[in-house]
Amino acid sequence: AQSVTQLDSQVPVFEEAPVELRCNYSSSVSVYLFWYVQYPNQGLQLLLKYLSGSTLVESINGFEAEFNKSQTSFHLRKPSVHISDTAEYFCAVHPYTDKLIFGTGTRLQVFP
Amino acid sequence: NAGVMQNPRHLVRRRGQEARLRCSPMKGHSHVYWYRQLPEEGLKFMVYLQKENIIDESGMPKERFSAEFPKEGPSILRIQQVVRGDSAAYFCASSSRGPRRGGELFFGEGSRLTVL
Numbered sequence: 001a002q003s004v005t006q007l008d009s010q011v012p013v014f015e016e017a018p019v020e021l022r023c024n025y026s027s028s029v030s031v032y033l034f035w036y037v038q039y040p041n042q043g044l045q046l047l048l049k050y051l052s053g054s055t056l057v058e059s060i061n062g063f064e065a066e067f068n069k070s071q072t073s074f075h076l077r078k079p080s081v082h083i084s085d086t087a088e089y090f091c092a093v094h095p096y097t098d099k100l101i102f103g104t105g106t107r108l109q110v111f112p
Numbered sequence: 113n114a115g116v117m118q119n120p121r122h123l124v125r126r127r128g129q130e131a132r133l134r135c136s137p138m139k140g141h142s143h144v145y146w147y148r149q150l151p152e153e154g155l156k157f158m159v160y161l162q163k164e165n166i167i168d169e170s171g172m173p174k175e176r177f178s179a180e181f182p183k184e185g186p187s188i189l190r191i192q193q194v195v196r197g198d199s200a201a202y203f204c205a206s207s208s209r210g211p212r213r214g215g216e217l218f219f220g221e222g223s224r225l226t227v228l
Contacts, residue, residue: 006154036219043116043203043219044155090154099145099168100205100217104154 002027002095006103014111015083021076021106023065023091032094033074035065038105039087047089050074061085086110114139116206117186118220126228131191131198133223137206144187145217146179149201158202161187162210194227201225 007022025031032051036044048059055067065076074091091103117136125131137144142163147155148171157171161181172179176194181187191198201222209215 041221043118043221044205045219046216049216099157099160101157102147102155 002029002031002093002098002101004091004093004101004103006091006106008106009104010107010109012109012111013081016080018079019077019081019085019108021089021091021108023074023076023103025072025074025091025093027072027093027095029095033065033067034092034094034100035059035063035074035076036090036092036102037087038090044090047076081108081110083110083112116204116218116220118202118204118223120223121221122224122226124226124228125194127195128193131194131225133189133191133202133204133225134186135189135204135206135220136186137204138208138218141206141208141218143207143210143215144181145205145207146187146189147203147205149203149222151200155203158189191225194225196227199225199227 003026005024013019034049035047037047038044048057050057050067058064063078088105088107090105092100094100119134144161146158149155159172159179160168164183176192178190201224203222205217205219207215207217
């Protein structure tokens with residue numbers, strides 16, 4: 001069975017500071033990996049994804065994540081956060097033969 | 113190109129009533145997923161449907177919950193005889209390709225059910 005663990009339920013950080021949101025997964029089969037962002041009272045939006053190829057993937061708003069197969073991790077990073085990055089972030093795995101499985105989410109709170 | 117449309121956005125029901133949640137996938141998408149988000153929890157998979165077929169309902173409660181995706185019209189998630197524990201946000205997602213081909217899921221804004 002597959003599972004996703006997001007180790008931090010909340011991450012408070014000051015504006016312009018770097019941030020890392022951790023995600024580890026467990027799977028007996030190959031997976032696709034995703035990060036979704038959810039702003040208050042909205043649906044989920046895809047932030048970035050790893051399907052194959054380069055292990056470092058980037059989003060258009062400065063986030064990046066690196067797939068580490070040996071450590072089964074897909075941590076999300078941003079070198080300098082903005083107030084507008086305040087949201088809930090969900091890591092998800094998509095086993096090649098099954099549905100999308102989400103972690104419990106990490107609430108990023110950016111303070112001025 | 114309109115995104116995934118869910119309605120109603122907010123629904124209030126009394127215990128014992130029925131709740132019907134509708135989801136219109138993105139144009140050209142034939143794969144629909146329903147997820148439930150309970151307070152302070154992540155999204156839990158409920159059911160995966162293609163047109164007129166239920167592919168995977170392993171996350172659906174055994175009683176009171178049902179889902180359909182007819183040939184014409186939106187997908188419907190139906191909850192009969194609602195209880196307070198059904199209060200949650202229900203998200204629909206659609207995809208143009210199935211899981212085996214890594215189809216990206218596009219999510220609606222959710223339907224928030226409150227059971228009094």
